[in-house]
Amino acid sequence: MVEHISDDILKSRILELVKKDENFKLALIGALSSGFMTKTEFQQLLKEIKQQRKDMHEEFKFIRIEIRKIWEEIARLREETKENKEELIRLREETKKIWEEIARLREETKKIWEEIAKMRNEYSKRFDRIDRKLMNLKNLISAIGGRWGIDTERAFRDAFINLAKEVANAKITRLKLRDEKGIVYGVPSDVEVDLAIQNKQHILIEIKMRVRKSDVAELLRIGTLYEMKYKVKPKLMFITPLVDKNAYNFAIKNDIEIYNYLAEDHLEEE
Numbered sequence: 458m459v460e461h462i463s464d465d466i467l468k469s470r471i472l473e474l475v476k477k478d479e480n481f482k483l484a485l486i487g488a489l490s491s492g493f494m495t496k497t498e499f500q501q502l503l504k505e506i507k508q509q510r511k512d513m514h515e516e517f518k519f520i521r522i523e524i525r526k527i528w529e530e531i532a533r534l535r536e537e538t539k540e541n542k543e544e545l546i547r548l549r550e551e552t553k554k555i556w557e558e559i560a561r562l563r564e565e566t567k568k569i570w571e572e573i574a575k576m577r578n579e580y581s582k583r584f585d586r587i588d589r590k591l592m593n594l595k596n597l598i599s600a601i602g603g604r605w606g607i608d609t610e611r612a613f614r615d616a617f618i619n620l621a622k623e624v625a626n627a628k629i630t631r632l633k634l635r636d637e638k639g640i641v642y643g644v645p646s647d648v649e650v651d652l653a654i655q656n657k658q659h660i661l662i663e664i665k666m667r668v669r670k671s672d673v674a675e676l677l678r679i680g681t682l683y684e685m686k687y688k689v690k691p692k693l694m695f696i697t698p699l700v701d702k703n704a705y706n707f708a709i710k711n712d713i714e715i716y717n718y719l720a721e722d723h724l725e726e727e
Contacts, residue, residue: 474509632650661679670701670703677693694715
């Protein structure tokens with residue numbers, strides 16, 4: 458069915474097409490130059506105009522769809538940008554917390570080192586007191602030995618026991634071990650040694666007037682016997698005013714601590 462169009466509307470549309478569509482304008486000029494259009498030609502022209510309108514409508518529809526897609530993409534990008542900003546803020550907050558934690562750890566580390574320095578100072582003072590006591594006790598023993606003579610290790614041990622308690626910073630007990638296999642002396646025997654337990658560490662202590670290399674070897678064997686019986690590797694320690702140089706070197710090589718007041722270059726040779 459052909460749509461009825463008034464003359465005014467037709468004129469308006471023709472003028473609009475002449476202005477916008479160069480091809481239509483040229484076609485119209487050609488048609489006019491060859492004479493007036495017939496009714497059939499006019500209807501064909503209207504048909505072409507309607508087709509062009511339809512094509513333009515489809516094109517506008519497509520453009521609107523594409524524009525909608527563009528706006529949807531813009532909205533999505535805006536949402537992603539918002540999420541990225543929120544993530545950036547979160548990362549900044551986490552970074553701030555990390556730096557605060559680092560600052561706290563630095564402060565704690567500083568306090569720990571201050572505490573270590575304090576403990577070192579206290580231990581230095583304690584060992585200074587021990588050295589003085591060792592010196593005084595050695596002088597006292599020398600004076601007593603010069604007047605009456607001291608010929609037993611037990612007398613020296615009894616004089617040193619309080620000093621040993623301060624060195625080990627723990628209660629010291631006299632321990633008797635039964636050596637069935639003869640590890641210490643080569644034959645089954647009873648072995649005695651002083652024991653201190655400090656912070657779960659077992660310390661075997663020998664208090665002697667003078668330490669020789671053979672005494673070091675004997676304490677090593679006692680340590681082996683103790684470990685076999687109690688399944689605990691003990692720390693070994695000598696407390697003495699005099700130690701032979703070879704004995705001292707042998708003890709240090711085997712991780713045995715020796716507390717005495719003499720410097721290494723004054724240690725007596727065996």
